[in-house]
Amino acid sequence: MNTTEKIVLAFKQITTASDNLRKEVQLINIINAPLQGFKIAEGFAKIISAIAEYTIKINEGGVKNYNSPLPDADAQIVVQSLTTFVQVHQALLNVVIGKHGLLTLIPFFEPIRLSLVSLEATIDAFAFALIAEIPTQKPAADVQFGSLSVTLQVAITTYSSPILESNNLQEMNTTEKIVLAFKQITTASDNLRKEVQLINIINAPLQGFKIAEGFAKIISAIAEYTIKINEGGVKNYNSPLPDADAQIVVQSLTTFVQVHQALLNVVIGKHGLLTLIPFFEPIRLSLVSLEATIDAFAFALIAEIPTQKPAADVQFGSLSVTLQVAITTYSSPLAKLGETMKEIAISA
Incomplete structure (x- = not known):
C-alpha cells in the first residue's frame, strides 16, 4: 500500500470503531447503564490508541519530510475519508452528550470524561501530522478538524469537572x-x-x-x-x-x-x-x-x-x-x- 491507501484504510477502521461505539452508547438506559459504562470507556480508549498509532504511522510515512507531500488528487481522497470520519465521530459525540444524565450515575463517568480530554489532545496531534501530508487541501482539512473540535469541546464541557481539587x-x-x-x-x-x-x-x-x-x-x-x-x-x-x-x-x-x-x-x-x-x-x-x-x-x-x-x-x-x-x-x-x-x- 502507498501512503494514501494506508491513510484511507486507517480512517475506515477508526470510523467503523466510532460508529460501533455510537451504537453501543445509543442503547444505554437506566437499567443497563452500569454494564454499558465499561464498554464505553474501553471503546474510547481503543479509538484514542488507534488514532495515536496512526499518527505515528503517518509520521513515519513522510510528515517529517516536507519535500514529499501527497499530490492534490490523493489529498482530495484523504479529505473525503476525513470528512466521513468527522461526521461519524460527531454522531458518536452527540449521542454521548445526549446520554450525559445517565452516564453521571455510573462509576465510569470519570473515565469517559478523561477519555474525551485525551481524545482532544490525540486528535490535535493527528491533525498536525495529517495536514502536513496534504498541504494543497489544508483549508478543507482545517474545516473538518475545526468542526470536530467544536463538537468535542461541547462534549468536554458537558462532562467537565475540576481536575485539581484545590480551593486556591x-x-x-x-x-x-x-x-x-x-x-x-x-x-x-x-x-x-x-x-x-x-x-x-x-x-x-x-x-x-x-x-x-x-x-x-x-x-x-x-x-x-x-x-x-x-x-x-x-x-x-x-x-x-x-x-x-x-x-x-x-x-x-x-x-x-x-x-x-x-x-x-x-x-x-x-x-x-x-x-x-x-x-x-x-x-x-x-x-x-x-x-x-x-x-x-x-x-x-x-x-x-x-x-x-x-x-x-x-x-x-x-x-x-x-x-x-x-x-x-x-x-x-x-x-x-x-x-x-x-x-x-x-x-x-
Missing part, C-alpha cells in the same frame, strides 16, 4: 499550576512503577488490569494538563513565562522525566511476564498513545518557556528514547521463552 486553584499563576500538574503526574507514574515492580508469574493476571488502567489515567492527565496549559497562554506567543519561572518548570519536567523513565524501564523489564496476560495489548497501545500525548504536551509546554527550550528539548528527547525502546519491546506479541523463564526465576 484560581489564585495560582500559570507556573504554579504547571508545577502542581507535574507533581501529580510524577506521583502517578511513581505509584504505577511500584505496582509494576511487584508483578510476578503468580499475580500477573491480577496486576495486568491495574497497569493498563494506570497508564490510561496518566495519559488522560497529561492530555488534560496540555489543555490547561493551552488555556493559560500557549496560544498567545506574546506572553511566555519569564526565564526564572521557566527554570522552575524545567526542574519539575526533569523530575517527571526521571520518574517516568524509571516506570518505563520497569515495564520493559517485565515484558516477558506481561506478554502472558490478556492485558499485554492494552499496555502496548497505551505506550503508543502515551507517545502521541507527550508530543502534544511538549509542544504546548515549550511554547510557554522559550528561554528554556534547549533544556526542555533535552528532557523530552531523553524521555522519547526510553519510550521508543518500550514501544519496540512491546511490538512483538509473543514473549521469548528464555526471557520469560529468566524473569520467573528472578521473581521467585
Whole structure:
C-alpha cells in the first residue's frame, strides 16, 4: 500500500470503531447503564490508541519530510475519508452528550470524561501530522478538524469537572499550576512503577488490569494538563513565562522525566511476564498513545518557556528514547521463552 491507501484504510477502521461505539452508547438506559459504562470507556480508549498509532504511522510515512507531500488528487481522497470520519465521530459525540444524565450515575463517568480530554489532545496531534501530508487541501482539512473540535469541546464541557481539587486553584499563576500538574503526574507514574515492580508469574493476571488502567489515567492527565496549559497562554506567543519561572518548570519536567523513565524501564523489564496476560495489548497501545500525548504536551509546554527550550528539548528527547525502546519491546506479541523463564526465576 502507498501512503494514501494506508491513510484511507486507517480512517475506515477508526470510523467503523466510532460508529460501533455510537451504537453501543445509543442503547444505554437506566437499567443497563452500569454494564454499558465499561464498554464505553474501553471503546474510547481503543479509538484514542488507534488514532495515536496512526499518527505515528503517518509520521513515519513522510510528515517529517516536507519535500514529499501527497499530490492534490490523493489529498482530495484523504479529505473525503476525513470528512466521513468527522461526521461519524460527531454522531458518536452527540449521542454521548445526549446520554450525559445517565452516564453521571455510573462509576465510569470519570473515565469517559478523561477519555474525551485525551481524545482532544490525540486528535490535535493527528491533525498536525495529517495536514502536513496534504498541504494543497489544508483549508478543507482545517474545516473538518475545526468542526470536530467544536463538537468535542461541547462534549468536554458537558462532562467537565475540576481536575485539581484545590480551593486556591484560581489564585495560582500559570507556573504554579504547571508545577502542581507535574507533581501529580510524577506521583502517578511513581505509584504505577511500584505496582509494576511487584508483578510476578503468580499475580500477573491480577496486576495486568491495574497497569493498563494506570497508564490510561496518566495519559488522560497529561492530555488534560496540555489543555490547561493551552488555556493559560500557549496560544498567545506574546506572553511566555519569564526565564526564572521557566527554570522552575524545567526542574519539575526533569523530575517527571526521571520518574517516568524509571516506570518505563520497569515495564520493559517485565515484558516477558506481561506478554502472558490478556492485558499485554492494552499496555502496548497505551505506550503508543502515551507517545502521541507527550508530543502534544511538549509542544504546548515549550511554547510557554522559550528561554528554556534547549533544556526542555533535552528532557523530552531523553524521555522519547526510553519510550521508543518500550514501544519496540512491546511490538512483538509473543514473549521469548528464555526471557520469560529468566524473569520467573528472578521473581521467585
